[in-house]
Amino acid sequence: MSLKEKTEKLKSLISKMDRVLVAFSGGVDSTLVLAIAHEVLGENVLAVTAKSDSVPDREREACRQLSQEIGAEHIFIQTNEMNNPSYQANPANRCYHCKTELYSCLKKVAEEKQFPYILNGINTNDLGDYRPGIDAARENEVRSPLVEAGFNKQDIRDLARQMELSIWDKPAMACLSSRIPYGEQVTHEKLKRIEKAEDLLLAMGFKQLRVRHYGETARIELGQNEMVKFTTNIEDIVKEKFHKLGFKSVHLDPKGYRMGSLNEVLKEKTDYV
DSSP: OOHHHHHHHHHHHHHTTSSEEEEOOSSHHHHHHHHHHHHHHTTSEEEEEEEOTTSOHHHHHHHHHHHHHHTOEEEEEEOOGGGOHHHHTOOTTHHHHHHHHHHHHHHHHHHHHTOOEEEOOOOGGGGGSOOHHHHHHHHTTOBOHHHHTTOOHHHHHHHHHHTTOTTTTOOOOOOGGGGSOTTSOOOHHHHHHHHHHHHHHHHTTOOSEEEEEETTEEEEEEOGGGHHHIIIIIHHHHHHHHHHHTOSEEEEOTTOOOTTGGGHHHHTTOSOO
16 A cells, blocks of 8 residues: 555544544654644644653653644643553563553543544554553554554655655654663663753764663663764763763663663563564
8 A cells, every 4th residue: 555545544433433532642643643644634633642651851842842843732631650550660561550640630631521432543563562552542542543544654754844844754652661670670770861861962972872871870872873983072071960860880782772671581581572
């Protein structure tokens, strides 16, 4: 199926829903869903973003700006996954507990404001990794129109570029809790430390990155084309700044940035991926 055909299918799916609430994270996936929904349904669309310790301030601000760019109504809601001991314990299905909290909160908003459908930005590529959050979406009857229309990640970027959405090439973003290895407690302090560390790297001009929090060690993942800049120019500066944040040691991952690197341990133990 061509991108044009997928796009028409996506618009047709959404047009039949009349009024939709979009779980809006500010990534390219949910931004495309919001933009298409707003194009098709106009004012009958509401974008909702979670205020959570695991979402950095920079991403919340990006959501605010993007919703204005699209012209869609947008609100923030507070989620409280950090009050759940099962989430804090950081099991392999941590994302399930987070998304269950998110979708439960979104359902309340949808019911109050009379939006019969909740949409997310899951695409076909997401189906190939271990994503327990997808189970939470299914249980809460959240629709994934990109999957239903057959969109993969490249399709999404291509269409977002055609639509001149400013974030068409934005690197993938995951919550800050995903930087902490499974089994290690998720705490407010760790999340804030990770956020500050990643903000430092972004301010230095790096674009595709993760700071993984291993006890007192920071493991930095960078895009392959950015690693030379780190090792030849500013490695010592970064280490000094990270030490001030509370990391006792700092390492650059030689494999570089890759999505779901903390899931690699699961591949050795389960059949999930």
